[in-house]
Amino acid sequence: METTILVFLLFILVLSIFLGFEVISKVPSLLHTPLMSGSNAISGITVLGALLAAGLAKGGTNDFAALLGGCAVAFAMINVAGGYFVTNRMLNMFKKKEKK
């Protein structure tokens, strides 16, 4: 890997970490459980890397690598589907009752 790409990716990483701390420290403790399940869903972003591996062209070492990629797709999708839907289910329960 070239050094220029490495520096560029590190640049993105550092900025994202600061942004993450800034945005997430504003989430109230009321919503910390949905925050964690939502994080589960977003950590399923690995699915993009998994898709590239699972879609490798046929032949040679690629076949086994693609099988590994397919397994990775499955585990990452558990996070994506499970995470988003359970977060939605939880957030649906947070209601404000009108005072009589």
Added chain:
Amino acid sequence: MELTTLINIVYILSAITFILGFKLMSSPVSAKRGNIISAVGMGAAIIVTLMDTHVERFEFILGGMVIGTAIGLLFAFRTPMTGMPQMVGLLNGFGGLASLLVAWAEFHAHPEGQGVFGGTVLWLTAIIGSITFSGSLIAWAKLEEKFISGKPIMYTGQQFVTGAVLFGILATGVLFALDTVAPEAYRYFALFSVLAFIIGILLVIPIGGADMPVVICLLNSYSGMAACASGFIVQNNLLIVAGALVGASGIILTLIMCKAMNRSVANVFLGGFGTPVTGAAAQVVGEMKEVKIDGAYLMLEAASKVVIVPGYGMAVSQAQHAVRELTEALEKNGAEVSFAIHPVAGRMPGHMNVLLAEANISYDAMVEMDAINPTMDTVDVCMVIGANDVVNPAAQEDKTSPLWGMPIIEASRARTVIVMKRGKGKGFAGVENLLFFRNNCRMLYGDAKGSLQTLVSEFKGGS
């Protein structure tokens, strides 16, 4: 427009939706919208990745997508709200495993041309993924209390063993990164992945069940870091951004939980907390005074401001719905009812809020510890339901107490305190609760759910 340009533009938009999703979580009103926006961004990123020219076959993709989505949906709709910590714990582990598999697949297909940097990234992704996976499995089992007990497991030479395994991971990592094409490279890869799996177990095994919330938060962060590291393998910005967001979120929650227990992260991970305390604790003065349902009813009936302090014990006895009924009865009687939530109440951050919300309790009645404490003097009746250590005044008064310095909900300052408790036992930390011996405190023994229901029927009969 070139295809790669289009793909990258969609990735940028997806990154924006993830950030927006977290930002909208700053309020319960907008949080749901944020979650949906974030999910749309994820869907778009997946679709454009499938259009990538490097994706040349679809059988494994299709298989993985169908199986993963089906299992995910099953988790999402079948898990009860009390089981949320276990579910989040498991998903952390799956995230780690997915990253490990991506690293393995990449190394298997392209061992050549990785260079020292490529090798290092593969190593990092594999070990973070592997540690997250095994650590999460142990944390899950401890929470379920199925396969291993929730108690901390300690043995002699623990630190030596951990140190030796860590050294093994480092050494094989260096050998691997220096030459990923060497015939031994595959063996090194397998070795450090397995050693990392072992270290994940070794790190979580000594930690007690009461500290699992902290562990879950930290593993949540690790699963993000693993995704981030795999972003360096496939050189994808979106993985790095999303992984970093999750990593930051987990770290913030870990620090909040540690602060709420007045302990350092190191202290939690060196383990051993939750074992019975020896040594001289301060002498307790006074005695516990019991109250029966009738007495409790009279106190509540006369109260105009009631604060309820729920703990995990409330969820265990499935008393949330009875709590809601009592809340309604009290409000009908003209009282103002609010819920004081300690950051470590429940088994993960915010767990108590979800359980109360499930029982249809309005979220604006749930108040954070720092907001409720200044008002405690004006409270007529403070009901403690299934909580113990988080209301123990020893944290503020007894320097020899293991709880010393931990922020608490100052229940003892209310005019009257009613503690609903199954028996006379001690809390998680094994410390005598000074609150129970106060003059203004009354103990209401018995199953919380049953007692609450009787109280509700008293209210109905009396009015």
